[in-house]
Amino acid sequence: MPETTLEELEIRIAYQDDTISQLSEQIYRQDQALSRLAARCQALEQRLTQIQEQGDDTPSPTDERPPHY
Structure with a gap:
């Protein structure tokens, strides 16, 4: 393994x-x-x-029958 210079270590630490x-x-x-x-x-x-505590009995738009039925 090649020897690592001090400058290379400083560069590596800077990147880290x-x-x-x-x-x-x-x-x-x-x-x-x-x-x-x-x-x-x-x-x-x-x-x-x-909303659940209010117990609103009016149907929501998702509860209505579509017009094609």
């Missing part, structure tokens, strides 16, 4: 530091997106619970 920084930024962005999606999911669950 850059890669670590990019990965860290990507993880941060994914965590933010996941937090937003979790909040939206919770809001939808609350809205669904409200």
